[in-house]
Amino acid sequence: MRKKLRVAAYALCVRDGQVLLARWLNDGLPEWTLPGGGMEHGEDPHDTVLREVEEETGYRVEVTGMLGVRSVRFPLRRRFGRTVDQHYVGLMYEVRVTGGELRHEVGGSTDMAAWHDLDAVPALKRVPMVDFGLRLWRERPVSGRPAD
Template sequence: MRKTLRVAAYAVVVRDGQLLLARSPVPGGPSEWVMPGGGMEHGEDPYDTVRREVEEETGYLIEVTGLLGVGSFRGTLPGRGLRRPADHHSVQLVYEGRITGGDLRNEIGGSTELAAWQPLDAVSGLVRVPMVDIALRLWRERPAAGRATAVE
């Protein structure tokens, strides 16, 4: 089985009791809310990745105010087309950010379709990827080891 690795950086941006999220379309299913952020480009510093991705997906410029922790996931991705299934490992660096400029807007031609502020107390009712819960847990608990235990 082929092996793949993806390193990504995400931002938890909370303002006035609301969380900044992006919504990602899912072919054949309901769109899912995701943390603003995404994959590192080769040679890119993760600090620069999170700032670039937040701007691309939401229109906002952010100041990174801290590293909250690291998430890690390993699983099998199904093969598509001529590609074989993959043993996939995903590493997520989760930062805290503060808006410093820009205006909220939706991403054009990217992986997300909508950017919006969601009340923190309503996030649990949203259709969302597990990374949202992991990032919020890191933000709330700020574990000394920088690692969130499994969400139950």
């Protein structure tokens, strides 16, 4: 079975009881996610999160802390019935807005960015990474992984 590794960096930005999310178009089905995305070859993950947040939300941010890492492995069906052993590693950073204006991404993997009340997040159609990031933010585990 073919193996594929994807490393990405994501931002958890909370202010005034709201979290900044981007709406990801997953095969045309929108789901809310944390702003961020895949590292380019040779790119530092710190720079990745700054670039991705600006691309997806219009905001310039600064990293205020490293929250943790999400590592997930799953089989992914590809064309012609082939299956890939997909390993996804997401680095979760806490950030704060330093400039820019909220806007939507054009021509990317997201189509909208918005602030959401923290207590409204459970009702949103969202990817599991949102809950994982918020859990890291609330619990602040030293290991960078929530307790099971």
